[in-house]
Amino acid sequence: MTTEATTTDLEAFTEDWLDWQRAQEARLADPHGFLAITSLHFLDERPQRFPDAPGAWRTGPDGVVVALDEGEELVVDGTPVHGEHNFGVLPERGGVDAVWKDAVIEVAKRGGNDIVRPRHPDAPLRTAFTGTPAYDPDPRWAVTGRYVPFEQPRPTTVGAAVEGLEHVYDAPGRVEFELDGRPLSLTAFPGHGEGRLILLFTDATSGVTTYAANRVLALDPPAADGTVRLDFNRAANLPCAYTDLATCPLPPAENRLPVAVEAGQTLPRERGGS
Structure with missing residues (x-):
């Protein structure tokens, strides 16, 4: 009974991820994307x-x-x-x-x-777009973290994919979590929609199996107690992973994770990925 339930849960988890991946690719391949x-x-x-x-x-x-x-x-x-x-x-x-x-x-x-x-x-x-490669979805990369708001939003200047360009975001807080028992944290920026957050980051796969400059993870609004869900299977490429004509922001220095996040979208074929 437990095995059947686990299999069903994994199938549902995988199907939800596939829906997300298809939506990401459809948005990217829009006639005016x-x-x-x-x-x-x-x-x-x-x-x-x-x-x-x-x-x-x-x-x-x-x-x-x-x-x-x-x-x-x-x-x-x-x-x-x-x-x-x-x-x-x-x-x-x-x-x-x-x-x-x-x-x-x-x-x-x-x-x-x-x-x-x-x-x-x-x-x-x-x-010529044929889709984006990605790691197979795995529930172990979906973890619960805690959002810690700053007393005041912190103006944070980051670089951009275009040389000489800078972006300034008001970072409202950071997200603390663990991967494989290792405590980590990422500075959060405002996301699209009330209370939503985004995490710009790199990790030990960046420049190896994933795009070197950045990936992004979108988060739903934290719960009242600060609980937030991080599903790194949904770590997405930004437009600059595909084209030099994008002005995407780079992660702040503190968002360079010292672990290999082998989850989410990988290096696009347009940049030599497979």
Whole structure:
């Protein structure tokens, strides 16, 4: 009876992980996802033209501006725009997706810089995508930890996948946990959604079987007593693991784990993985 229950639990655990992996890959391979990016441009006050986007682009105190030629059109928030259009001052890590024919022109702010990143569905990286390799899911990599909030959020500056770029996050606390009986901790950054957290980290597999620069683990909001679940089977690659056109943050120095986390997504085929 115990064996049957254990087998059933493992099958359910594996199926849940497969659902997560499929969702990760679908998001990545979206017609306008990160694999569809064809270029990355940093804007300044000089108007610039790009071969994979319409108009001339610049930025300044009033934000990002595009000057479209006659006959050119972008659709912004469902509204067609012509001539000169001001996107306004964008918040850090914010952005706008402007539709151009079958492409999306991402206008965003990263590391204090206004950028333009065209995304085309026929980008070779996207059309050649065959999925992401990963370790087989194993329940032993799903552990319970404890969230320890800081008295005040700590501004934390980290590097980026793009040389010379920096990101600043207000770290709300750290997560303490054990792997194979070894006490460890990771500084947490705000995640997507109220109370959610993300952990950017490297470990002893980084640069060997997993992407060298970073992986990310998303956490649900901690329970009232601080309990939080860390399932390293869901350690995911960031977009920079696939393309040099991503501005992903790097982990803070204290998030370099001294153990081999042989769980989650491994080095993408696009970077030589298998």
